[in-house]
Amino acid sequence: MNNKVITFGEIMLRLATPGYLRFTQTEEYTATFGGGEANVAVSLANYGIPVEFVTRLPENDIAKACVMDLRKFGVGTTHILFGGERMGIYFLETGAVARGSKVIYDRAHSAISEIGRGMVDWEKVFDGASWFHWTGITPALSQGAAEACLEAIQMARKMGLTVSCDLNYRKNLWKYGKKAAEVMPALVDGCDVILGNEEDAEKVFGIKPEGFDATATAGEVNAAEFESVCKQLKARFPRAQKIVITLRGSVNANHNTWGGVLYDGEKLYVSSRYDITHIVDRVGGGDAFMGGLIYGLLTYTGEDQRALEYAVAASCLKHTIYGDFNRVTVEEVEKLMQGDTSGRVAR
Template sequence: MNKKVVCFGEIMLRLSTPGYQRFNQSSEFKATYGGGEANVAVSLANYGLQSDFVTRLPKNDLARACEMDLKKYGVSTDNIIYGGDRLGIYFLETGAVSRGSKVVYDRANSAVSQIEAGMIDWDQVFENATWFHWTGITPAISQGAADACLEAIKKANEKGITVSCDLNFRKNLWKYGKTAGEVMPELVAGTDIILGNEEDAAMVLGIHPDGLDVTSGHVTAEAYLSVSQKIMKEYPRCKKVITTLRGSINANHNSWAGVLYDGETLFKSNNTYQITHIVDRVGGGDSFMGGLIYGLLTYAGDDQKALNFAVAASCLKHTVFGDYNQVSVEEVEKLMDGDASGRVSR
């Protein structure tokens, strides 16, 4: 039976400068689409799962193009609702070596920011659903988006649907009068699978790890055990806490691994990948989440294999332009099995 995963959040028009050009150099932008939850939905569709993306879009040609783009990758848009005046936009300048990438948002008053509880028929959305995914970006957009997200989580809990969250703290988005610490705990309380790093845990949940100095340049997987244990103690519904381990040597070279804690065992990915020539790191965390959801659903009971799949999938995402991770299960499993040669397949 095909497993249906529902993702809810905002999708935006992405306008990026060509190559490594700076904003003030470029006379043109490359137009694609992306957003945390939509990126996860595309990953899952690529892996052959039934993937449903839910959002609110305006009735205009840009939004129509966006919806067609999602359909092209196999994502269901049947439960998108319409209203509002505009699609959010973000501008991307890709960094190189010691110059980091930059993002400028133009998403104020977007259609999904004006959503309200009661606008989406969650009973219909969750028909035959196995999994619901949200991120901390959505409740940061507006009170209405936070209310709609909480409504979805409660309905998913009622129906016995697994709920996952990427905490994704974005300080520049919390502008409507409430902090992440005021809004997020109630939503996290209804969540079964939590992805987040030590900064997310501190800024979103007020949970701080013991003896972890992330500025030291050397952070072991075991250092994250304390924060995972604290999250599970504070939020007893939570069954797994996962953290990506990114070492940023420079804008083009990152190390990449991950850890998963299930309440008893701290699993560390079998491989730590050296991504030496990054094409596009935007969406890296979303590709990890997509890989993790696929792994947990497909390799049921084998958390180690699910974690390994997520890390390999997100490693490959760094080689793909755009927000979406356009790779197949076969490509991910090939890397999992140790083939990182990148040889031509013919």
């Protein structure tokens, strides 16, 4: 079975304060790499799925280190374009208890933000692939990035690939004169699988569950409330075969509940709910979910409940791992799915 996946987007240098230090008190930063679509690619490579990550990077040693890092995980880098002046950076301050985490972006004029239609040979990229994944972060970067993304989606459709997207609304990124609501519908219209959370659906398409406030969950999120969101998204984007919503209940910065729902147009599947009491790093949690979902849908054909459970369990484990990438195996995820939450030493 051909299950090669292509992901497209920006990867950045991540500079994080050590531990729980604030930006105003740290004297050093821990350097790693991360970005939505690259995070998904790493997850899939860890699960043994052939995957290629497409982006544009400058020709310098930081970008070289980034490509080496991706290759270390088994992610294909053959179709990365080189050019432009700089790589995007994001700074992370990890929150604790009542103080939330903070992200500062420094990604203006990054190499990929200056990409445009016609720069990627998508027909060549998609040759031999069965799945294309993108997120709402890419079209938020620039008009050119949005056009390249649309071009990719159209070619993927033409070549018969499954297309998935994570809506991933980032209000701090839409700076080039277009709103998400203007750009995203044409892109999402070409998708077979749509992932989002309650805020993404509302901020981008004005779709929301009645009476729900994401800032006041107290750790409890009622899955049934989101059936209406799924049905509204399905009505808006009839091509989509599966609408998936992640459900995060926030007790505080270190303690979340985590689950998800999947709607196939007829039935709403509801996942197990995890109580994550000591979060190490929640950045990349949604990408870990998406990577798990793609793996589950490719591997557990026709078993939507199992695919959803795999995605939630994979993401639950990501909350225990520092950095953007989810460094877990299929065996570890399936062990958690089967109910082993003991955390006992394996020896």
